[in-house]
Amino acid sequence: MDSSSQTDVDRARLLITCADRPGVVAAVSQLLYEQGANVVDSDQHTEPDDLRFFMRLEFDLPGLQARLSSLASAFQPVAERFGMQWQLTPAARVKRMAIFVSKQDHCLQELLWLLKKGELAAHIPLVVSNHPDAREVVAPFGVPLHHIPVTSETKAQAEASALELMRAHDVDLIVLARYMQILSADFITRFGKPIINIHHSFLPAFVGANPYAQAHARGVKLIGATAHYVTAELDAGPIIDQDVHRVGHRDAVADLVRIGRRVERNVLARAVAWHLEDRVLLHGNKTVVFA
Incomplete structure (x- = not known):
């Protein structure tokens, strides 16, 4: 397997929607850092009418396929704390x-x-x-x-x-x-x-x-x-x-x-x-x- 294919296998996407409030980005970033993930792309937006926050992250995590379930479990408390709707998807899943x-x-x-x-x-x-x-x-x-x-x-x-x-x-x-x-x-x-x-x-x-x-x-x-x-x-x-x-x-x-x-x-x-x-x-x- 070449390096680009390995990168795809280890890459995931995280989509988040929640009410905008201080600490959301910090909490997500800290969780990914603790898990050993490297964020390679990040986009965010807050709707001015209702202060709804949207975020899309792409990150690399070595051994992602084997760790996906444990990563989701680790993220759940963060999601509950901020009332997030979220989706975690391997980039390699077509x-x-x-x-x-x-x-x-x-x-x-x-x-x-x-x-x-x-x-x-x-x-x-x-x-x-x-x-x-x-x-x-x-x-x-x-x-x-x-x-x-x-x-x-x-x-x-x-x-x-x-x-x-x-x-x-x-x-x-x-x-x-x-x-x-x-x-x-x-x-x-x-x-x-x-x-x-x-x-x-x-x-x-x-x-x-x-x-x-x-x-x-x-x-x-x-x-x-x-x-x-x-x-x-x-x-x-x-x-x-x-x-x-x-x-x-x-x-x-x-x-x-x-x-x-x-x-x-x-x-x-x-x-x-x-x-x-x-x-x-x-x-x-x-x-x-x-x-």
């Missing part, structure tokens, strides 16, 4: 990500390409689609595509089949890469893990279907895309990333779609990468992103 897609495959291709280039820290055990069109796209990457047709009459059965696949493949995260089906509240609850969606609009404007046509009809000068966590309320989950591109009166709907695809690919890729690297902390219906 999350298992399922991608849901319909006919438009540009976001799917971007994620698969980044994975192939080693720029996305994930394992993709499967792609799920309500159309068979993407089979040729995923085949060169060695990723199986599961075609699950969805109609209004079969939606419940289709979601049950998809949930069964998620459990069978021990999926940690679902990414909706232009999956043009609305997931039911029951599916979201039963899956019980993060779901990231790319919406081809700069939310909260132009929610629902055909946002580029809506934007063109409104004569907008900026179009954008929004990556957000999925909740039961349509297109209303916590936003992870957004971006925009300037357009003008000469741009038709087709031009907006073409330009928008480029924005969508970039926004979704960033949001997914940040989630995989444990850089996103939830704060109600908002996020704190240590990018």
Whole structure:
């Protein structure tokens, strides 16, 4: 094993959320020092409205895998003293990500390409689609595509089949890469893990279907895309990333779609990468992103 691989094996990430008060950073740093850990990256933020404190630490600890449980036990009293919500994750643990897609495959291709280039820290055990069109796209990457047709009459059965696949493949995260089906509240609850969606609009404007046509009809000068966590309320989950591109009166709907695809690919890729690297902390219906 080379030195870089050993560093990954010995590296962990600690996410913390609690009320802001003196001594939080000192207590965490002291605990890690006593355990023999070396902090290699640290980010923190306090929300001014409610004085909620957020922190992300990366640290190296020799023999991390064998010591992870004892480290968590040692940290528990500190967490209780400050009322922390916290998460301790080995950096070497690669999350298992399922991608849901319909006919438009540009976001799917971007994620698969980044994975192939080693720029996305994930394992993709499967792609799920309500159309068979993407089979040729995923085949060169060695990723199986599961075609699950969805109609209004079969939606419940289709979601049950998809949930069964998620459990069978021990999926940690679902990414909706232009999956043009609305997931039911029951599916979201039963899956019980993060779901990231790319919406081809700069939310909260132009929610629902055909946002580029809506934007063109409104004569907008900026179009954008929004990556957000999925909740039961349509297109209303916590936003992870957004971006925009300037357009003008000469741009038709087709031009907006073409330009928008480029924005969508970039926004979704960033949001997914940040989630995989444990850089996103939830704060109600908002996020704190240590990018």
